[in-house]
Amino acid sequence: MKIAKLFCAANGFAVIETDSLAIRFKLGLLLTFRYGFYRRGTCSLALAGDSIHPSFVRGKKTILAGWDDWKGYYFLADNDEADKFLKVFYQKHCLT
Numbered sequence: 001m002k003i004a005k006l007f008c009a010a011n012g013f014a015v016i017e018t019d020s021l022a023i024r025f026k027l028g029l030l031l032t033f034r035y036g037f038y039r040r041g042t043c044s045l046a047l048a049g050d051s052i053h054p055s056f057v058r059g060k061k062t063i064l065a066g067w068d069d070w071k072g073y074y075f076l077a078d079n080d081e082a083d084k085f086l087k088v089f090y091q092k093h094c095l096t
Contacts, residue, residue: 004094014086019072031056
């Protein structure tokens with residue numbers, strides 16, 4: 001894929017997906033240092049090759065992060081505020 005793509009996940013919220021580790025780090029650094037998110041949680045590895053990474057949290061916004069064998073790295077909005085934020089974030093940082 002080598003780019004980030006925006007989709008609507010099964011929970012109805014926005015999800016950004018990429019198979020690029022470099023893009024995953026770029027987006028994570030932007031969330032942390034430009035937008036003030038902190039990481040909460042631990043890394044959980046599953047037997048099937050999927051993993052859940054610590055979430056990005058700022059105020060009431062929570063963005064779930066992880067790796068899926070089929071889709072690659074993902075950033076998944078966990079609530080309405082995060083959904084709105086993630087859509088704008090994608091427009092600003094993933095389409096350029």
